[in-house]
Amino acid sequence: MSDPQDEDDGALFRAAIGAVTPLRKVETPAIEKPRPKPRARMAEQDEAQALGEFARLLHSSAPLEAGDVASYRRDNLPPRMFQRLKRGQYSVQDELDLHGANTVQAEQWLRQFLLEAHDHGHGCVRIIHGKGLQADGGVPVLKNLVDRLLRQRNDVLAFHSAPAAQGGTGAVLVLLAQR
Known part of the structure; x- marks a missing residue:
């Protein structure tokens, strides 16, 4: 028979350790x-500066009218790619509809x-801003907002009002830079 103390692990441990x-x-x-x-303070400063420049641009240049074509191309984009964009020959991979949004939301x-x-x-993406026919004073606010904002972004290579079948002057096709 074995000693019950040998079976008690705690007693064996205390005996092995000592005092x-x-x-x-x-x-x-x-x-x-x-x-x-x-915080990314520099990024916040850059964003605030860009917003200030954006507000200045929005009020400084002549606004687009409802039927005007919105168009922009960076110098480094080949003219041939811009022509393809103007014709709507790029596959649109995503779309944003700004109908009903106010300027802050948009x-x-x-x-x-x-x-x-x-x-x-x-x-390539499509942004639907509407023609702005119901806008106050006849100036399409969202169309001008989209035009000015896209011009300020480094990831936008070009944009152009969509062909008639894809929204006409109520939408823009945007060519984005790859990562």
Whole structure:
């Protein structure tokens, strides 16, 4: 028969260790407040500066009218690619409809849409801004907003009013730079 003490693991452990001396109590340091998350201050400054420039551009140049064609091409884009965009020969990979949005909403939606399109690697997207026939004073607000904002973005290579079958002067096809 075996000794019951041999079966008690705790007793075996204490016998193997021997006498122990407890450690003196160590005071734990006071818990510090967690540091704030780092902010991208330079990016915030750049965004604020771009918004200021955007507001200046929106009011400084002659606005587009309802039937006007919105068109823009960066110098480094080959003219042949721009001609293909004008004819609607690129496959539209995503679309944003701004109908019913106010200018603040439209700007937020447009910025978010372009970020997501860039993240997904889309090359060509369509933005429907409407012709602005119901706009106050006859100036299509969303059309001008889209025109000015797209001109300011580095990821936009070119844009042009869509062909009649794809929305005409109420929409623009946008050619985006690849990542």
